[in-house]
Each structure stands twice: as C-alpha cells, then as structure tokens.
Amino acid sequence: MFLAEVIGTVVSPISVPELKGRTHLMVRPVTPEGEAKGKTKIAIDSIGAGVGDRVLVVDEGGSARQVLGDPDAGIRTVILGFVDSVSLHGKNVYDHLA
Amino acid sequence: MFLAEVIGTVVSPISVPELKGRTHLMVRPVTPEGEAKGKTKIAIDSIGAGVGDRVLVVDEGGSARQVLGDPDAGIRTVILGFVDSVSLHGKNVYDHLA
Amino acid sequence: MFLAEVIGTVVSPISVPELKGRTHLMVRPVTPEGEAKGKTKIAIDSIGAGVGDRVLVVDEGGSARQVLGDPDAGIRTVILGFVDSVSLHGKNVYDHLA
C-alpha cells in the first residue's frame, strides 16, 4: 500500500464488463511529505475521492477484488481511504485540515 | 492498471494451449500526456484493439484470468478498454476524437 | 520479505471497512546494515511495532491476508516480526540490544 494524490480522470466507455460504471482516477504516488514520486497509475475509486485528495492505494488484484466485493473483478488498483494526517518520526508532515 | 499505446504485434504459432488463437499485442506504457515511459510488454487483446490505440492495461494474473473468463489461462497481461479521454487536474490532456 | 524501519504513522479515518481499526505504519526498507534504501510503504501492524523499530515486512496480498487471519482483507503490506539481530557473512551488523 502507498500514499498517493488523485491527479486526474480517465474516460474509457468501451471496455470489458468488469470496468463498466466504475470511476477511473489517476493517482500519483507521493512521499510522506507529499512530494510526487514514482509512476502514475489508474485506480478504481471506492470511497468517493476526487482530484487533489490525498489517499491510500493498494495495487494488488486479490486485495482489489476483496475491497470491491466482486470476486470476478479484473481489477488491480483501488483507492482504499482518505489520508487525514501523516506523522514522520513523531513530527506531523501532512494535515488535511491545515 | 496503467495507460498504454498499442505499438505492434507478436506471432507465436508454437505455444502452450492457453495462448493458442489469442492475439498478442505489444503495448508501451505512456504518461497521462501520452509520452512513452517504461518497458514494453506483451498483452492479450480482449476488446479488438489495434496498433495506435490508447488503451487501459492490467498486469496481474488473477485479473487477466477473470477478464478472459478462463480460470485456467496462464496469462498475466490483458488490454481492458479503449481510452477516450484523459483529464489531468481538470485539464484535458488526451482526446481520442481530437 | 524485507528488512525495514518503522518511521511514522498514517491516519485514515474514512476508508474501506477492511482497514477500519487497524494501525497504519510507514515503513522504510533498509539494507542489512540499516541504511535506508527504497520506497517508503504503508504497512498494517500485526505485532505492536512502533516508530524506530527494526522489523520484517511482507508485501504480498495473499501473505497479508493469512497473517491477519482475514481472507477478505484488502490489504497487501504487513509487519511480520521484530528483528533482534542481523548477521552478514558471519559478522553481526545489527543488534537490537546493543
């Protein structure tokens, strides 16, 4: 699992049935301090996230299928939760409300 | 899951039974803006894609088997859908029809 | 599996049900000698670890679900154990009590 920021959306009207009706968000991994790092991925939204949100993402098929409650989903990357705050060695380095 | 462009084809007439009769396409990962980035992979086509198409790809065995509807498929990489448009921070960065 | 140091915490009050009530720790992979190396990840604690602890981490969904005793957990990264000592070519390079 890793921290990421939602940076965009992808529209894919013609696709396999498992993806129909799902929201595809682009997520960019970030360091604990919030710096962009690593490859952008396409994730399925499961919590109502939007562009700009700091989120927790899982990138593994079995986990994704469990979270979506669909054992047949051909999906690997899913947004699991919103991140409210991040603390590094006891010091707050990210606060959603700040 | 990641964005990719279909860039070529692979012919493999002698193979394990699970691959026979399937179309093998070469896909190259691209950034949201469409710049090539990362290693080319061989994917199984599931939607009728061709060279030049922008597509959504999954690279995980469990997902691939679900999409192909074949629990016995020894296949890991599958094209899931066509990409019509990509938006980054609210700005359109790719439009298939443009 | 890899060696890591616990370096921080993440608070995620709004999330999928599988993550509720679990402790999210930031872990940074380290070399046998303890030098930081590689990307920070978010792991679920299963042993009561805290910031500063040297730990053994697994990063795979099936393993994570087994350790947590929950076949439905949409979780990939889990802390498996505390590391007491590390020996490299017969020479002690890390000792928790030293």
Added chain:
Amino acid sequence: MFLAEVIGTVVSPISVPELKGRTHLMVRPVTPEGEAKGKTKIAIDSIGAGVGDRVLVVDEGGSARQVLGDPDAGIRTVILGFVDSVSLHGKNVYDHLA
C-alpha cells in the same frame, strides 16, 4: 508477459520436489527489436526451448501453475511459446526464419 532470449541453463540437482525433473533455462528480456534489457531470470521450460531461441515468458505464480498443469508447483517463471515474428508499427523487426 515479455519477450526474452534463452541464454543459458542452470543445474540444480538438490531442490524442492516441485522442481525435480524440470529444465531450468536462463532467459534475458529483450526489446521488440531484440536488444537485451532487464534482469536475467530463471524460467521453467514448457515447450522444448533451447539456447538462442526467442520466446514469450510469463512471470507470475498463478499463470505458471496453470501452464504446468500442477496446482502445487512452487514455480513463478515459465516459457509459454516460441516467437516467430515481431512487428512494430506495421514494420517487421524480428523474423525467426530470416
């Protein structure tokens, strides 16, 4: 899945039962044009490949177990098929018979 060239063999007489009697080949990933790129891996042969052959390889446990027809195989990397030709943007970049 990726393209690779078979570059060598590995002899491992003392091993877990799942590996006994199987041929271990060293495969090196190649670009569509055939240039070596990426880490050499050890793959199980399933089609009778030999040193110098261009092949299609899958690197995932579930896929490998399906191809080998053995749900208990503790094996991750398997050669799936011979590659006869590779076409890039409509231009032939590899032909086995050429």
Added chain:
Amino acid sequence: MFLAEVIGTVVSPISVPELKGRTHLMVRPVTPEGEAKGKTKIAIDSIGAGVGDRVLVVDEGGSARQVLGDPDAGIRTVILGFVDSVSLHGKNVYDHLA
C-alpha cells in the same frame, strides 16, 4: 525465479506464528556469472542452505506457500534449490565443485 547467494541470517524471535521456528536467510541476487546485483531479500530456507551457498529463489506468495506445504503461511520468499552449475551460451560460468 532468480539466482542468489546466501549472505547472512536474521534473528526475529517475536513474530507472527507462521514465521516461528523457520530459518531466515539473507539472499542477494546474482548475475549468471555470480556478480551481486539487486536488492537483498529475506528468504525462508527449505533445503538446509547456509552462508556462501549459490541458490535458486522464488519470490511469490503462492509459490512459497506450496513449497512450504502450508497454505496458511504468510511468507513470500523461499529458497528452492542449490545451484551446482550455470552455463551461459554453452560456456560454463559457475561450477560449485570447481
């Protein structure tokens, strides 16, 4: 699967039940010629390997669980066999007895 050299040990007395009583070895991936390359990992020994041995390692949960004969093992990396010799393009590049 990849070639590796056993370079050390890890002691982890307080851990999840699945790891108790197992030997944790540090393995470093090597090239066919034996040069160290890539990240050191922690593997479970299944064959009686020791520091200095050249071994074959699998790094995938499903494979690891099969080899250990324990479907509940939360373990990803396992040593599969001893390597006696490695041949590259028909030329011997490693011989355990030499």
